[in-house]
Structure formats: C-alpha cells, structure tokens
Amino acid sequence: MSTDGLPIERLRPDFERALTNGHVVVTAATGSGKSTRLPVWSRARGRVLVIEPRRLAATSLARFVAQGLGSTVGDGVGYAVRLDARHGPDTEVVFVTPGIALRWYGEDRLRRFSTVVLDEFHERRWDTDLLLALLQAGRGHHLVVTSATIAGEQLAQHLGAHHLRSDGRSYPVDIAHRADEPRRMPESRDIARRVAEAVRDALGNGDGGDVLVFLPGKGEIQACYQALKGAPATVVRLHASAPAADQADALAPRDPARPPRVILSTNVAETSLTVPGVTTVIDSGLERRTHRRNGRTVLSLHAISRASADQRAGRAGRVQPGRCLRLWGRQAPLAELTPPEIHREDLSELVLAAACAGRRADNLPFPEALPEPALVQATARLTRLGALDAEGRVTERGRRLFHLPVDTELAHLAVAMPDRESAGFMADLAAALSTGRRWVHAPADPAEEEMLSRTLPRRCDATLLVAALRTADLPGVRVDRASRKEARKLAAQLRELMGLARLPDTLGEDLEPAFAAAVAALPHRTYIRREKRRQAMGNGGDEILVSEQSRLDAEAEAALCLDEHSVPGKGTRQTVTLGTCLAPVPLQGLLDAGLGEPMLEAPTLEEGRLLARRTWRYAGRIIHSEAVVPEGAPAREAMARLILDNRLLKPAGARLQEDLAAWALYVALGHGEGETPEARPWLEARLEALGVASQDDLALIEPEDLAFEGVPEWERARFDEHFPRQIQLPDLLLRVHYHVRRKTVTIEKVSGSRKKDPQRWELPAWPGWRVKYQRASRVVEVR
Incomplete structure (x- = not known):
C-alpha cells in the first residue's frame, strides 16, 4: 500500500504509543488516510475489528487495504456484512458493519480482537453509540474512535482516552452558491432540473475532472440519472443498492482516456469512501433522515448540517484545487451538527441489543443520556413482544428475535406462526420488507392489473411482495432486480436460521392461518377503516392513511399494516402515517383475535322477556352484533x-x-x-x-x-325538608342543584306554564346561601 503523502503518517509514533496505553480518539480530516492506515498500525497488538457505518464502505475499504498489503480479501484482511462475509479465524483485520459487531458482541466473539476501531463515529448512529458504550463498559479492548467532525477532545474526556489530530490532504476548494436568495434553504423542488443544469455548467466550464453530486436518496438519484441522459459524460449511480457495476465504476481510478464521470451519490460518499478523480462537487444540501415527532419515528428530507456541507465540499479538493456548487443560499441558516440517532429514532433495537449483551441500556455510559420517553416506549414495546421480562432482562424469545437479521417486530412475526408454511411466508415477507422501500411496483394499467388479479386473487400488498420475491415474472409488475436478489438472499438466510425449508418458487400455501396468527401476534398493527373517511384507518390509538400505491381492496374493512411510512403533516405537530404494506383481515378475524371490546346495548323487555344486543367494538366501529338473552x-x-x-x-x-x-x-x-x-x-x-x-x-x-x-332513616325527612332536590310551586316544577363550596343554590326550571320568576319567600329558608334561578340559558339572582 502506497502511503506517500498521507497526512495521517505523521501520527504513527504517537498513535502506537497512545494505543499501548489505552483508548485513542483520532480527529482527522477527509483524505487523511485514517480509515486505511489506523487499522493496519493496530495489528501490532493483535487482531483488529473495524466497524464501518455502511456495507459499501466496509467491503470497499477491506478490498483496498488488502490490495495495499498484497493480500487477498478473506486472508489477511476481510469483511463481514449482511449476506456476505469473507474472513477466517486468522484474518488480522476484519471490516464489519455495526449490526454484525453487535451480534458478535452478544455471542462473545469480540474477545478474539485486541483492538476495535469505530470509524466515522461523527455520524452518531444508534448502533455505534451503543457499541462505544458497551466496549467502554469493558471487555479489555483498546478502542480507536475516528471522526472527521466530532468534538474529539470532549469524546476523549468521556472515554478517558488520548486525543490525536491530523490534517487532511486537500487543495483549496472554491465554493459557489447557485440560489438567487442568500438565505434560501436547500429544497427538493425541481431538483432534477437544477442538478442537470449545474452538471452541464460544471462539464462545460470544468477542468475535465469527475463530478460528484450529493443527493438525498435513490429516488432523486434515479430522477437526475434520467435528466442527464445525453450529457457528455458517463453517469454513474452510487448508493447501497446500486448495481455492482455502477459501484465498481464509481470507486475505480480515474481513466483519462474516458469522458468525465458524473457520480450521483447519497451521503455514502461523504466520509468513508473515496471517489477518485473528483474535482467538482455539486451539493443538493439535502439528506433523508429520521426524527422523532409525536412519539413516532418520521423519515423525511432535511437540510444537512454545516459540518456535513464542509465534508462534502472537501471531496472536490483531494487531487487538485476544485470547486463546490451548492444549490442553496450563501447565508442559509444550516444547523452546525446533525443530531445523533439516539435522539431521533425509536430505541427498541438499541434496548434489545443491549439486553442481549447482558446490559440495561439505561445503565450504560452513552456520550449523551438516552431520551427517557423513547426509552420507556421501547422497553414497553419489547416487553409486549415477550423479548424482555418484567425486570428488563432479555428472554429466550428476545435472543431468538435479536439473532434474526431483521427488525425485531418482523422477527417476532415470523417466529409467532403456527406452522412451518406460515413461518416461511412471514420470513420471506420480513426479508422483502427489510430490503428497502418500493422495490416492487404493482401495475398502473387497469388491463395489467386485471391480469395480475387472476394470478393473485388476494388484493394484498404482503402477498404481492412475497410472490415477487419467489416468482420472477408477475403480469405487469415492475421489480428492481438488485433488490429482489438481496431479498432472496436474506430470505434464504432467515429460513436457514429458523430451520425452514428452502425458498420455494411458487405461492402455494393457504395464507389465512398466517394472517390470523399475525393479527394475534401484532394486535396493535391491526387497523379498521373509518366509517366516513374511507382512506383512513384506525386501531384505537394511531391512524394511518392507505397509500395510493397499496393494492388493498377498497371493500376491505380491516387490514394488518406490516410496513408504514411517517412524514410530517401540516403544522408543527401533525404526523401523517401511510400504510405501505397492507393485508386484508376479515372482521371475524378481529373478533377471533379478541380485539373487539364487548358491550351490552339496548336492554329491553319484550312480552316480559329480558333481551339485549351484545356488540363488539374496535377503534370506535362495531365489528359484530347479536341479540342475546x-x-x-x-x-x-x-x-x-x-x-x-x-x-x-x-x-x-x-x-x-x-x-x-x-x-x-x-x-x-x-x-x-x-x-x-x-x-x-x-x-x-x-x-x-x-x-x-x-x-x-x-x-x-x-x-x-x-x-x-x-x-x-330517622333524619331523612327533616333533611329532605331543609335540602329538597325538587320543588313544586304553582305551575312550576324546579330541580335544585347545591354548590356546597360556593354555598350557592341553583333552582332550574323543569316544566310549568308560569312566566313569573319564583320569589325568595316561596322557597326553603337556606340561611346563608345565595339562590339563583335558571330558565334555559338565562340565570338571575333570587332575592
């Protein structure tokens, strides 16, 4: 590996000395070489585990480091990510994602490593925060925490670590803002057109280098990819589920003989990955991230922080002076830093992971305290699923759920099935839902939809997803092939872990037992339509709107919502939740699961016989009613x-x-x-x-x-005389209300033809009490 000119090289003696004495925090700018050199130096103390926030970064860095050491991937340097692992018991440096590291921690496999490197810690993911807290709490590891933007001195004090700093290798970057208003914030409006214009300007006035475009997600990348057709460049997509050829092309060295590349990337290229040959960055200023709103985790577009903007701009100055075109105003009020995930996401996965590691999350030394409401909510949810006991300790069921590589609730759904066929269906559905949003698109054309309905008579999003995962060809259905391939690999892994048969290629089993068991396993996920607002469904606590892309039959009165997408609504507090994977449930299914609240209504006597109606209500609607004796x-x-x-x-x-x-x-x-x-x-x-x-x-x-x-009894007559509840005057019947604390009596007209107000002498004495007369809305004092 060539290390010529890497700024981090100057830190090697200090780093090795500090690592011998304990933990180390390294603040190093983009391009310093921290992600590749620090793991190699740490080998002197024994095997090294490097935790990278993203799969793409873990695999790419492993290949790069292995190549530099003259090794093959899986030998001296390896990696382990979901659905892919290349390492052995003697691999010296292993790059992994946080999810893999947490599972290895729970299995006591981290003791095989002497040093653990937490790379790009400034991203402040919940899983890396938890790993830091667990490792700090102690198993004898030496920690190396690296970051480009975090306040390293503060983190070093928290860890009791030595703090080292390194500059990056960078050239000056000229920054220009393309918004017409100085305070205009980053926005998604017309983003594909604005990016295409900026790219064409950069290509026309550039230096022949590559252009790196930062976009918030896969959808925006695809829109810009279409808008750039015909541009004098090779347009490449770079995101976690991009085709492997595109990923390899984006990370390959610059070829001077080829046209310049335009790499459309999510923030995966912001820190860990180096995209070679880039001299121009075009920054949308947007990212898609979560935040907490009304007790829910909401995914939406946000403006990036100033720290992220600086990181992105630095990508243009890695090989020569560059420039950065920002699509927002120069004085836009961006936040300084992005809030950590523990303050903006549901904490269920964190609490369960900590419990599987033998620790209570609320007793671990996090850099900042966990928010109490989210912690309580997560603990209650896991207890309801049977993953934690009453004392917050992990149960055997909780361990089983944690070791399945999908969301805890989806894992719970799969293991709650009554038979192997139903378990297989739900495992496949969990895999399909875990791969990413919207990789299966139902036909928009009515004729194609009719053909699909003959193939899949059950109008159900869950059935369509599993059918698309198992069957390559469905009438009119569009499928992202890369996502389908990943979903099938994950389904096969889940089936193996659960001891189920291999993935079938048909949708053969009777689905009714599976969905009936799903309602019983996740009753809070069962919704019923509002009587007047048919697009809305409620469960007695939350409300969802049926997504426009859902195949749920308009006549279905109830549904199981197995995937949802929350977005900010109107105002500062409203949250709109779209049901994106809905499975119809018959009303009898709600009754069978015990969801209806029974009530006795309209008791009556018919010919001397006592009769009544017993009704069952769920979320405000009657789901069943019958006459009973x-x-x-x-x-x-x-x-x-x-x-x-x-x-x-x-x-x-x-x-x-x-x-x-x-x-x-x-x-x-x-x-x-x-x-x-x-x-x-x-x-x-x-x-x-x-x-x-x-x-x-x-x-x-x-x-x-x-x-x-x-x-x-001996006092009742005298008491009623002094304090009657009803008074009959000539042509006037009064009801009496006593307000003891205010010592006020209000006499209310019940009936009678009398027009004149009652007089004080006509009423009981009530010594010391004020008396008022109420007739409809008129209230007067009686004197």
Missing part, C-alpha cells in the same frame, strides 16, 4: 339499566337515584362520611349479592331489597 353479569347489567329507567321493579330505580343524591349532599355538607357510589355499578353488585343470575331470579326480589342505606 343475557345471563350472569350481562343479565345483571341489563336489569340494572332497566331498573334505573323505571322499566323494571318500579319504583326501585327512581328511589335509588334519589337516595344516592341525598347521601352525596349529606356527605358534602359534613353531616356524614363515606363515598357515594355510581348507581349502576352499585345496583349490579347488589343484584349479585342477592344471587340474581337470570331474569327468573327477579321473582324473588322486591323493590325494597334494592334500597340504599345512606342518610339515616
């Missing part, structure tokens, strides 16, 4: 309602309500002590105490048996 507790509930409506055992209901009102006032006035029960629960309990279980038992009950013993 109630018995037991439902019978007592129905009887209590009829008694209080004076339709049964008259006058027990009216007298009970009068007795309770008198007792409440008696206690409020300080004449007695005790609680005032609600009429219906008290009546139901009284009927139960009397042994009433059916209508036939009422023959043994008299109205007097249902009397409430409140105000003492």
